[in-house]
Amino acid sequence: MKNILNILVSFFASLLTFFNVLDLPQDEDIEKSDEVVVNELLNTEESSIEDLEPEEVVAPSTSSSNWWEYPSDIQECTRDGNNLLVLVNKKYQLPSTYKPTDLVKASNSGIRKGENYYLRSIIIDDLRDLITDSKNDGIDLSIVSGYRSYNTQESTYNYWISYYNNCVSCTDKVSARAGHSQHQLGTTLDFSSNEIGDALGSQFGGTKASNWLVENAYKYGFVIGYPQGYESTTGYSYESWHYRYIGKSNALEQRSSGMILEMYLRSKN
Numbered sequence: 001m002k003n004i005l006n007i008l009v010s011f012f013a014s015l016l017t018f019f020n021v022l023d024l025p026q027d028e029d030i031e032k033s034d035e036v037v038v039n040e041l042l043n044t045e046e047s048s049i050e051d052l053e054p055e056e057v058v059a060p061s062t063s064s065s066n067w068w069e070y071p072s073d074i075q076e077c078t079r080d081g082n083n084l085l086v087l088v089n090k091k092y093q094l095p096s097t098y099k100p101t102d103l104v105k106a107s108n109s110g111i112r113k114g115e116n117y118y119l120r121s122i123i124i125d126d127l128r129d130l131i132t133d134s135k136n137d138g139i140d141l142s143i144v145s146g147y148r149s150y151n152t153q154e155s156t157y158n159y160w161i162s163y164y165n166n167c168v169s170c171t172d173k174v175s176a177r178a179g180h181s182q183h184q185l186g187t188t189l190d191f192s193s194n195e196i197g198d199a200l201g202s203q204f205g206g207t208k209a210s211n212w213l214v215e216n217a218y219k220y221g222f223v224i225g226y227p228q229g230y231e232s233t234t235g236y237s238y239e240s241w242h243y244r245y246i247g248k249s250n251a252l253e254q255r256s257s258g259m260i261l262e263m264y265l266r267s268k269n
C-alpha cells in the first residue's frame, strides 16, 4: 500500500514539474524592440538550418508541434462570431463571410485617435468609460487598429510574410492568418498612447498607459489577448497592446479564474 502511494506521489510530482516547465515565462521574450526580435528570429532560423543535416532541411516536418504552428485539424468556431466568448485561435477559425453587423467608428468612444477604425457598437459604452477614467488618471490612450475584415487580415498576413522574406514561422508568431484573427470579431483593438507617438508595437509595453491597462482594463470588459510568458499556449508572441472585449462580468470571471484569456475561452467553447 505504501509503495503504491509512493508511486502515485512521484507520478503527480513529475506531472507538476512537466507543466511548470511548459508555463514558465521565457526571459528572452521580455521587452525587446521589433528590430531585435526580427534579427534574432532571422538569425535563429539561419543558424538552426546550418546545424541540420541536409535531408532534414529538405524534408518538411509533418508532425512538428512548435508553439507558433497551426494544427492539422483546423475547425470552424463553435460559437457564432457575434458571441462575445467565441474562441478564435489557430485551431478555430471564423467563416470568411463573417462580418459583424453593428460596426461603428471607434471615435464614437471619445478616443483621441482612432477615427480610421471600426468596432462593434456593443463595446463602445464600456470603451468610453475606460477612456474617460484613464484620462482622469493622466493616461492618453489611442487606438491603432480595430476591426479587420477577412480580406484585410489576408493582406496584413501577407505584408508580414513579405516583411520577413517569406519566413512563415516568423510571421505565424506575430500575425494571424485570415479567419484566425480576433480582429475579425470587431471586439478587438490595439492600443497605443502619446508616450510613444501612437506607434503600434512592442514599445507600448512598460508605458504608463500599458501599465494602467494591465491593472484596469478588465473593469471595463477588456482582456489582454497574448500575455507575456504564454506563447506556448496562445501561439503568439507577447502583445502588450492587443485587447479583446468580452464584457465586464466575463472579464471579472476570467481574472478571478487565474486563467489567461485563451484558456478561459477554451473552457467556454
Ligand SMILES: [Zn+2]
Binding pocket: 145, 183, 189, 190, 241, 242, 243
Ligand atoms: Zn491586435
